[in-house]
Amino acid sequence: MNIVDRIQELKGEKDISILAHNYQPPAVQDIADFLGDSLDLCYRAQELEETTILFAGVRFMAESALILNPEKTVLLPDMDAYCPMASMLTPDILDEKKRKHPDAAVVLYGNTTARAKARADVICTSANAAHIVNSLDEDVVLFGPDKNLRYWTQKQTDKTLIPVPDHGYCYVHNSLIRPEDILYLRDRYPRAEVLVHPECVPQVQEVADHVLSTNGMLAHARRTSADEFIIGTEKELCYRLRKELPNKRFYEIETAVCRDMKRVTLQKICHAMEHEESKISLPHDVLESAREPLERMLSLGRG
Ligand code: 13P
Ligand code: SF4
Numbered sequence: 001m002n003i004v005d006r007i008q009e010l011k012g013e014k015d016i017s018i019l020a021h022n023y024q025p026p027a028v029q030d031i032a033d034f035l036g037d038s039l040d041l042c043y044r045a046q047e048l049e050e051t052t053i054l055f056a057g058v059r060f061m062a063e064s065a066l067i068l069n070p071e072k073t074v075l076l077p078d079m080d081a082y083c084p085m086a087s088m089l090t091p092d093i094l095d096e097k098k099r100k101h102p103d104a105a106v107v108l109y110g111n112t113t114a115r116a117k118a119r120a121d122v123i124c125t126s127a128n129a130a131h132i133v134n135s136l137d138e139d140v141v142l143f144g145p146d147k148n149l150r151y152w153t154q155k156q157t158d159k160t161l162i163p164v165p166d167h168g169y170c171y172v173h174n175s176l177i178r179p180e181d182i183l184y185l186r187d188r189y190p191r192a193e194v195l196v197h198p199e200c201v202p203q204v205q206e207v208a209d210h211v212l213s214t215n216g217m218l219a220h221a222r223r224t225s226a227d228e229f230i231i232g233t234e235k236e237l238c239y240r241l242r243k244e245l246p247n248k249r250f251y252e253i254e255t256a257v258c259r260d261m262k263r264v265t266l267q268k269i270c271h272a273m274e275h276e277e278s279k280i281s282l283p284h285d286v287l288e289s290a291r292e293p294l295e296r297m298l299s300l301g302r303g
Contacts, residue, residue: 131303196232
Protein backbone atom coordinates (compact mmCIF):
# COMPACT_ATOMS: atom_id res chain seq x y z
CA MET A 1 0.00 0.00 0.00
CA ASN A 2 1.40 3.45 -0.80
CA ILE A 3 1.92 6.03 1.92
CA VAL A 4 -1.02 8.25 0.91
CA ASP A 5 -3.44 5.29 1.07
CA ARG A 6 -2.01 4.25 4.43
CA ILE A 7 -2.49 7.78 5.83
CA GLN A 8 -6.11 7.81 4.60
CA GLU A 9 -6.67 4.41 6.22
CA LEU A 10 -5.13 5.52 9.53
CA LYS A 11 -7.44 8.56 9.68
CA GLY A 12 -10.45 6.23 9.96
CA GLU A 13 -8.76 3.52 12.05
CA LYS A 14 -7.53 5.96 14.68
CA ASP A 15 -10.15 8.69 14.44
CA ILE A 16 -7.66 11.35 13.32
CA SER A 17 -8.27 14.57 11.41
CA ILE A 18 -5.35 16.33 9.66
CA LEU A 19 -5.21 20.13 9.85
CA ALA A 20 -2.54 21.79 7.70
CA HIS A 21 -1.27 25.34 7.31
CA ASN A 22 -1.15 27.00 3.88
CA TYR A 23 2.69 26.86 3.89
CA GLN A 24 2.89 23.07 4.06
CA PRO A 25 4.61 21.16 1.23
CA PRO A 26 2.26 20.24 -1.68
CA ALA A 27 2.11 16.51 -0.81
CA VAL A 28 0.98 17.40 2.71
CA GLN A 29 -1.58 19.93 1.49
CA ASP A 30 -3.03 17.20 -0.72
CA ILE A 31 -3.77 14.78 2.16
CA ALA A 32 -5.08 17.40 4.63
CA ASP A 33 -8.71 17.34 5.76
CA PHE A 34 -8.58 21.07 6.23
CA LEU A 35 -6.12 23.68 4.99
CA GLY A 36 -6.07 27.22 6.31
CA ASP A 37 -4.45 30.27 7.85
CA SER A 38 -3.76 30.33 11.58
CA LEU A 39 -7.13 31.85 12.47
CA ASP A 40 -9.19 29.40 10.41
CA LEU A 41 -7.21 26.49 11.80
CA CYS A 42 -8.11 27.57 15.37
CA TYR A 43 -11.80 27.71 14.49
CA ARG A 44 -11.66 24.38 12.71
CA ALA A 45 -9.80 22.71 15.60
CA GLN A 46 -12.76 23.61 17.83
CA GLU A 47 -15.33 22.12 15.46
CA LEU A 48 -13.76 18.70 14.88
CA GLU A 49 -15.46 15.55 16.10
CA GLU A 50 -12.38 13.32 15.79
CA THR A 51 -10.59 12.52 19.05
CA THR A 52 -7.12 13.21 17.60
CA ILE A 53 -5.83 16.17 15.60
CA LEU A 54 -2.65 15.77 13.58
CA PHE A 55 -1.31 19.26 13.03
CA ALA A 56 0.81 19.75 9.90
CA GLY A 57 2.43 23.07 10.73
CA VAL A 58 4.67 24.55 13.41
CA ARG A 59 4.54 24.08 17.14
CA PHE A 60 2.62 27.20 18.20
CA MET A 61 -0.26 26.17 15.92
CA ALA A 62 -0.46 22.68 17.42
CA GLU A 63 -0.26 24.18 20.93
CA SER A 64 -3.19 26.47 20.16
CA ALA A 65 -5.20 23.45 18.96
CA LEU A 66 -4.51 21.70 22.27
CA ILE A 67 -5.24 24.79 24.39
CA LEU A 68 -8.63 25.05 22.68
CA ASN A 69 -9.28 21.29 22.92
CA PRO A 70 -7.58 19.97 26.06
CA GLU A 71 -9.60 16.75 25.94
CA LYS A 72 -8.18 15.83 22.51
CA THR A 73 -4.82 14.35 21.52
CA VAL A 74 -2.79 16.70 19.31
CA LEU A 75 0.10 15.28 17.27
CA LEU A 76 2.87 17.34 15.66
CA PRO A 77 4.79 15.11 13.19
CA ASP A 78 8.12 16.88 13.83
CA MET A 79 8.58 18.27 17.31
CA ASP A 80 11.42 20.50 16.06
CA ALA A 81 9.12 22.45 13.73
CA TYR A 82 9.26 25.79 15.54
CA CYS A 83 8.41 29.29 14.41
CA PRO A 84 11.62 31.23 15.22
CA MET A 85 9.60 34.42 15.73
CA ALA A 86 7.59 32.77 18.50
CA SER A 87 10.83 32.18 20.43
CA MET A 88 11.72 35.90 20.27
CA LEU A 89 9.14 36.79 22.92
CA THR A 90 10.18 35.16 26.19
CA PRO A 91 7.99 35.39 29.31
CA ASP A 92 10.76 37.48 30.96
CA ILE A 93 10.77 40.11 28.21
CA LEU A 94 6.99 40.32 28.36
CA ASP A 95 6.86 40.52 32.17
CA GLU A 96 9.44 43.32 32.16
CA LYS A 97 7.44 45.32 29.60
CA LYS A 98 4.23 44.75 31.57
CA ARG A 99 5.92 46.14 34.68
CA LYS A 100 6.86 49.30 32.74
CA HIS A 101 3.33 49.71 31.34
CA PRO A 102 0.99 48.35 34.01
CA ASP A 103 -2.15 49.89 32.48
CA ALA A 104 -1.56 48.69 28.93
CA ALA A 105 -3.56 45.86 27.41
CA VAL A 106 -1.52 42.94 26.02
CA VAL A 107 -2.31 41.74 22.50
CA LEU A 108 -0.10 38.93 21.24
CA TYR A 109 0.16 37.49 17.76
CA GLY A 110 -0.73 33.80 17.53
CA ASN A 111 2.93 33.18 16.60
CA THR A 112 3.97 32.98 20.27
CA THR A 113 4.68 30.23 22.76
CA ALA A 114 1.90 28.99 25.04
CA ARG A 115 3.73 30.53 28.02
CA ALA A 116 3.60 33.96 26.39
CA LYS A 117 -0.07 33.51 25.43
CA ALA A 118 -0.85 32.70 29.05
CA ARG A 119 0.26 36.27 29.93
CA ALA A 120 -1.85 38.03 27.25
CA ASP A 121 -5.29 39.65 27.40
CA VAL A 122 -6.16 38.58 23.89
CA ILE A 123 -4.53 36.90 20.89
CA CYS A 124 -4.70 38.09 17.28
CA THR A 125 -3.60 36.81 13.88
CA SER A 126 -2.69 38.54 10.64
CA ALA A 127 -6.37 38.22 9.65
CA ASN A 128 -7.84 40.23 12.52
CA ALA A 129 -5.11 42.26 14.31
CA ALA A 130 -6.62 45.74 13.80
CA HIS A 131 -10.12 44.52 14.65
CA ILE A 132 -8.90 42.96 17.91
CA VAL A 133 -6.90 46.04 18.94
CA ASN A 134 -9.80 48.38 18.15
CA SER A 135 -12.21 46.27 20.19
CA LEU A 136 -10.30 46.99 23.43
CA ASP A 137 -11.14 49.68 26.01
CA GLU A 138 -7.48 50.51 26.70
CA ASP A 139 -5.72 53.19 24.62
CA VAL A 140 -2.24 51.79 25.14
CA VAL A 141 -1.46 48.26 24.00
CA LEU A 142 1.63 46.08 24.27
CA PHE A 143 1.78 44.36 20.89
CA GLY A 144 4.15 41.64 19.71
CA PRO A 145 6.23 39.89 18.72
CA ASP A 146 6.12 40.95 15.05
CA LYS A 147 7.29 44.53 14.45
CA ASN A 148 5.97 44.56 10.86
CA LEU A 149 2.49 43.40 11.86
CA ARG A 150 2.62 46.09 14.52
CA TYR A 151 3.44 48.69 11.80
CA TRP A 152 0.49 47.52 9.69
CA THR A 153 -1.90 47.45 12.66
CA GLN A 154 -0.75 50.87 13.92
CA LYS A 155 -1.86 52.37 10.60
CA GLN A 156 -5.39 51.18 11.32
CA THR A 157 -5.81 52.40 14.90
CA ASP A 158 -5.56 55.57 17.02
CA LYS A 159 -4.33 53.55 19.98
CA THR A 160 -0.63 53.49 20.90
CA LEU A 161 0.96 50.13 20.12
CA ILE A 162 4.15 49.48 22.08
CA PRO A 163 6.33 46.72 20.55
CA VAL A 164 7.28 43.72 22.64
CA PRO A 165 10.04 42.64 22.12
CA ASP A 166 11.52 45.76 20.51
CA HIS A 167 12.38 44.03 17.21
CA GLY A 168 10.59 40.72 16.70
CA TYR A 169 10.30 39.51 13.11
CA CYS A 170 9.84 36.52 10.80
CA TYR A 171 13.07 35.82 8.90
CA VAL A 172 11.11 34.70 5.81
CA HIS A 173 8.96 37.79 5.43
CA ASN A 174 11.37 40.31 6.92
CA SER A 175 14.54 39.29 5.08
CA LEU A 176 13.71 36.99 2.16
CA ILE A 177 10.97 39.15 0.62
CA ARG A 178 12.68 42.41 -0.30
CA PRO A 179 11.24 45.51 -1.99
CA GLU A 180 13.51 44.83 -4.99
CA ASP A 181 12.07 41.29 -5.36
CA ILE A 182 8.56 42.74 -5.63
CA LEU A 183 9.66 45.53 -7.99
CA TYR A 184 11.46 43.03 -10.23
CA LEU A 185 8.31 40.90 -10.54
CA ARG A 186 6.17 43.99 -11.04
CA ASP A 187 8.38 45.04 -13.97
CA ARG A 188 8.06 41.56 -15.44
CA TYR A 189 4.30 41.24 -14.87
CA PRO A 190 2.93 44.81 -14.97
CA ARG A 191 -0.73 43.68 -15.00
CA ALA A 192 -0.36 41.65 -11.80
CA GLU A 193 -1.82 42.81 -8.46
CA VAL A 194 0.66 42.72 -5.58
CA LEU A 195 -0.60 40.92 -2.44
CA VAL A 196 1.72 40.82 0.57
CA HIS A 197 1.58 39.51 4.12
CA PRO A 198 1.72 42.02 7.04
CA GLU A 199 4.88 40.29 8.33
CA CYS A 200 6.72 41.90 5.37
CA VAL A 201 8.77 45.05 6.02
CA PRO A 202 7.04 48.46 5.66
CA GLN A 203 8.82 49.17 2.34
CA VAL A 204 7.26 46.00 0.89
CA GLN A 205 3.84 46.81 2.37
CA GLU A 206 4.00 50.27 0.80
CA VAL A 207 4.50 48.96 -2.76
CA ALA A 208 1.69 46.40 -2.43
CA ASP A 209 -1.89 46.74 -3.65
CA HIS A 210 -3.20 44.78 -0.64
CA VAL A 211 -1.80 43.58 2.70
CA LEU A 212 -3.52 40.32 3.69
CA SER A 213 -3.30 37.10 5.70
CA THR A 214 -2.73 33.91 3.71
CA ASN A 215 -6.45 33.06 3.58
CA GLY A 216 -7.14 36.73 2.89
CA MET A 217 -5.02 36.43 -0.27
CA LEU A 218 -7.00 33.39 -1.40
CA ALA A 219 -10.34 35.09 -0.72
CA HIS A 220 -9.23 38.26 -2.52
CA ALA A 221 -7.88 36.40 -5.57
CA ARG A 222 -11.16 34.47 -5.76
CA ARG A 223 -13.45 37.50 -5.73
CA THR A 224 -11.52 40.10 -7.76
CA SER A 225 -11.67 40.29 -11.55
CA ALA A 226 -7.85 40.54 -11.71
CA ASP A 227 -6.26 37.35 -12.96
CA GLU A 228 -2.55 37.77 -12.20
CA PHE A 229 -0.96 38.20 -8.79
CA ILE A 230 2.48 38.65 -7.26
CA ILE A 231 2.40 36.83 -3.93
CA GLY A 232 4.54 38.28 -1.12
CA THR A 233 4.46 35.48 1.42
CA GLU A 234 5.90 31.99 1.92
CA LYS A 235 6.00 30.50 -1.57
CA GLU A 236 3.93 27.36 -0.90
CA LEU A 237 0.71 29.34 -0.62
CA CYS A 238 0.95 29.53 -4.43
CA TYR A 239 0.44 25.76 -4.67
CA ARG A 240 -2.97 26.15 -3.02
CA LEU A 241 -3.80 29.28 -5.03
CA ARG A 242 -3.03 27.54 -8.35
CA LYS A 243 -4.95 24.43 -7.36
CA GLU A 244 -8.09 26.30 -6.30
CA LEU A 245 -7.94 29.02 -8.97
CA PRO A 246 -6.49 27.25 -12.04
CA ASN A 247 -7.53 30.02 -14.43
CA LYS A 248 -5.50 32.68 -12.61
CA ARG A 249 -1.73 33.20 -12.48
CA PHE A 250 0.40 33.51 -9.34
CA TYR A 251 4.04 34.58 -9.18
CA GLU A 252 5.91 33.60 -6.03
CA ILE A 253 9.17 34.81 -4.50
CA GLU A 254 11.28 31.66 -5.00
CA THR A 255 13.50 32.28 -1.98
CA ALA A 256 10.63 32.79 0.48
CA VAL A 257 10.77 29.38 2.15
CA CYS A 258 9.99 28.67 5.81
CA ARG A 259 12.35 25.82 6.75
CA ASP A 260 10.33 24.78 9.76
CA MET A 261 7.11 24.39 7.78
CA LYS A 262 9.01 22.03 5.46
CA ARG A 263 10.06 19.71 8.29
CA VAL A 264 6.69 18.00 8.00
CA THR A 265 6.69 15.13 5.46
CA LEU A 266 4.27 12.33 4.56
CA GLN A 267 6.66 9.82 6.15
CA LYS A 268 6.66 11.70 9.47
CA ILE A 269 2.88 12.13 9.35
CA CYS A 270 2.38 8.40 8.75
CA HIS A 271 4.82 7.51 11.54
CA ALA A 272 3.15 9.87 14.04
CA MET A 273 -0.27 8.39 13.18
CA GLU A 274 0.86 4.74 13.37
CA HIS A 275 2.60 5.10 16.71
CA GLU A 276 0.64 8.04 18.12
CA GLU A 277 3.97 9.67 18.84
CA SER A 278 4.88 13.35 19.03
CA LYS A 279 2.00 14.30 21.31
CA ILE A 280 1.88 17.95 22.29
CA SER A 281 1.69 18.48 26.03
CA LEU A 282 1.71 21.64 28.14
CA PRO A 283 1.83 22.27 31.89
CA HIS A 284 -1.69 22.42 33.32
CA ASP A 285 -1.44 26.05 34.49
CA VAL A 286 -0.18 27.22 31.07
CA LEU A 287 -2.90 25.28 29.27
CA GLU A 288 -5.57 26.83 31.46
CA SER A 289 -4.25 30.43 31.42
CA ALA A 290 -3.68 30.53 27.66
CA ARG A 291 -7.26 29.48 26.84
CA GLU A 292 -9.05 32.69 27.79
CA PRO A 293 -7.01 35.02 25.51
CA LEU A 294 -7.39 32.59 22.61
CA GLU A 295 -11.12 32.13 23.13
CA ARG A 296 -11.54 35.89 23.47
CA MET A 297 -10.00 36.30 20.00
CA LEU A 298 -12.28 33.64 18.52
CA SER A 299 -15.36 35.28 20.00
CA LEU A 300 -14.30 38.67 18.51
CA GLY A 301 -13.92 37.06 15.07
CA ARG A 302 -12.38 38.48 11.90
CA GLY A 303 -14.00 41.88 12.03
P1 13P B 1 -1.38 33.36 8.45
O1 13P B 1 -2.14 33.37 9.72
O2 13P B 1 -1.65 34.54 7.58
O3 13P B 1 -1.57 32.06 7.72
O4 13P B 1 0.17 33.48 8.80
C1 13P B 1 0.81 32.64 9.69
C2 13P B 1 2.25 32.73 9.55
O5 13P B 1 3.01 32.02 10.17
C3 13P B 1 2.78 33.72 8.64
O6 13P B 1 4.15 33.58 8.51
FE1 SF4 C 1 7.16 31.63 11.64
FE2 SF4 C 1 7.80 33.04 9.50
FE3 SF4 C 1 7.63 30.41 9.31
FE4 SF4 C 1 5.42 31.92 9.62
S1 SF4 C 1 6.82 31.89 7.88
S2 SF4 C 1 5.91 30.04 10.71
S3 SF4 C 1 6.20 33.53 10.99
S4 SF4 C 1 9.11 31.57 10.54
